[in-house]
Amino acid sequence: MSAVAEIVHQKKFKYHHGDLRSALIEAALAVLREKGMDGLSLRVLAKATGVTQAAPYSHFRDKDDLLAAVAETGFQRLALQMAEEATGRNSVQERIEKLMAAYVRFAVANKPLFQLMFSRELAVMKDYPTLAMTAGKSYALISATLSKRQASAEDTRFLTVMIWSLCHGLTTLIVDEKIKLEQFGAANIDAFIRRTVAPFSGELV
Amino acid sequence: MSAVAEIVHQKKFKYHHGDLRSALIEAALAVLREKGMDGLSLRVLAKATGVTQAAPYSHFRDKDDLLAAVAETGFQRLALQMAEEATGRNSVQERIEKLMAAYVRFAVANKPLFQLMFSRELAVMKDYPTLAMTAGKSYALISATLSKRQASAEDTRFLTVMIWSLCHGLTTLIVDEKIKLEQFGAANIDAFIRRTVAPFSGELV
DNA sequence: CAGTTAATCTTTGCACCGTTTAGTTATCCG
DNA sequence: CGGATAACTAAACGGTGCAAAGATTAACTG
Numbered sequence: 001m002s003a004v005a006e007i008v009h010q011k012k013f014k015y016h017h018g019d020l021r022s023a024l025i026e027a028a029l030a031v032l033r034e035k036g037m038d039g040l041s042l043r044v045l046a047k048a049t050g051v052t053q054a055a056p057y058s059h060f061r062d063k064d065d066l067l068a069a070v071a072e073t074g075f076q077r078l079a080l081q082m083a084e085e086a087t088g089r090n091s092v093q094e095r096i097e098k099l100m101a102a103y104v105r106f107a108v109a110n111k112p113l114f115q116l117m118f119s120r121e122l123a124v125m126k127d128y129p130t131l132a133m134t135a136g137k138s139y140a141l142i143s144a145t146l147s148k149r150q151a152s153a154e155d156t157r158f159l160t161v162m163i164w165s166l167c168h169g170l171t172t173l174i175v176d177e178k179i180k181l182e183q184f185g186a187a188n189i190d191a192f193i194r195r196t197v198a199p200f201s202g203e204l205v
Numbered sequence: 206m207s208a209v210a211e212i213v214h215q216k217k218f219k220y221h222h223g224d225l226r227s228a229l230i231e232a233a234l235a236v237l238r239e240k241g242m243d244g245l246s247l248r249v250l251a252k253a254t255g256v257t258q259a260a261p262y263s264h265f266r267d268k269d270d271l272l273a274a275v276a277e278t279g280f281q282r283l284a285l286q287m288a289e290e291a292t293g294r295n296s297v298q299e300r301i302e303k304l305m306a307a308y309v310r311f312a313v314a315n316k317p318l319f320q321l322m323f324s325r326e327l328a329v330m331k332d333y334p335t336l337a338m339t340a341g342k343s344y345a346l347i348s349a350t351l352s353k354r355q356a357s358a359e360d361t362r363f364l365t366v367m368i369w370s371l372c373h374g375l376t377t378l379i380v381d382e383k384i385k386l387e388q389f390g391a392a393n394i395d396a397f398i399r400r401t402v403a404p405f406s407g408e409l410v
Numbered sequence: 411c412a413g414t415t416a417a418t419c420t421t422t423g424c425a426c427c428g429t430t431t432a433g434t435t436a437t438c439c440g
Numbered sequence: 441c442g443g444a445t446a447a448c449t450a451a452a453c454g455g456t457g458c459a460a461a462g463a464t465t466a467a468c469t470g
Contacts, residue, residue: 016417016419016464016465016466017418020419037325041456041457042457042458043455043456043457051418051419051420053420053456054419054421054422054458055418055419055420057458057459058417058418058419059418062457062458063456063457115325115328118381119325120242120320120324123380123381123382125382125383126382157388158389158400161378161384162401164374164378165371165375165384165401166367166370166371166374167374168377168378169369169370169371169372169373169375170366170367170374172374173369173373175328176323176328177328177329177330177331178330179366183362184359184362184363184366196367199404199407200404222447222448225447225448246426246428247427248426248427248428256447256448257449257450258427258428258429259429259430259431259448259451260449262428262430263446263448264447267428267429268429
């Protein structure tokens, strides 16, 4: 397919509004950033994109379906930032540290989005297979790094779950302000993470 | 105040319904168990307790205030189960294992209640100081156990946060079905937890 | 190019929700 | 006993997700 045909083909998705589906997701991200999850309703998204309240139902089967799409872009960004921050680091331990730090940093910088990504509404991901796949990218990054060690596949899988649990637990507790990093002298996240990973130095070859 | 006066004084709180406040909390726990968080509305609680929809506002300033009260009983039960499961264990490592296992077990057995306890609505606990205090009991149990080691207070505080993060992260991932324990051969939770804590055996003196 | 098809969007309306207000009733206390 | 007050009722407001039916318009087809 030529580049022009590509554009024409895309135009297929621009009926009345232009690209309402993308516009809704973008609007949701904006509302999320400014008002948090509570301010996120289909009606405000419809108003923000200049359509009536029922229009979104042409693109999403229900509200959760839209939220899943928004969360998916969140998981994509998260995986991207993790991958970026870990590039160039060859030591397994250092890579793990960077992956975890990126995870925490993303959550702190995009608090409402992070809350949506792990919200109760989307908890049952089997209803949203593509979301589950995208969310799995973060897991895959950790798993791939740990695979570089000389250990059995089963051991890698277990340690991945451990590191992920630690990372995710730490992050949620920080986001919910149940932990304040300042209490630990570690002004920046990296120092705190380094200390967190230290007990595993033996496992990380 | 005599025992009789005590009862009379309590009766002061039983005007029309009897004890609507407690009844609402109990009804909430029942609805939570049967229908999950989504089915939990003030109106169904009012109907369940045989009052009109505005009655709860005599006892709770708003819905979140009621949810906080429900969550508080949840945190009390959690701390109780953790304490019970850890009694009689003298080794620090064994106590930590039991505390963590109890945490996971409670969450799995009371999934919707656990979700409520760590829900977005109640995340800002500074609005609910008594809730924060009760929630702190679980933290205190871990902290107290780790204090038995010979280490600085600062070290204890850090390790407590680590263990708690690991425990909480693991639990939420299990509750949200992102981890399936069966994948690790560990049929029961205890075996899995033991393996999880193993890397810390050096730290746990 | 003209007519059909089918997707997008609007209109309207339902049921439910949290919350507020004003009024009623039962209990407490002097 | 009689006023004060807390607990509750009745009614209503604005907001929500969602479904059904109709209008509009872009895209496909002969």
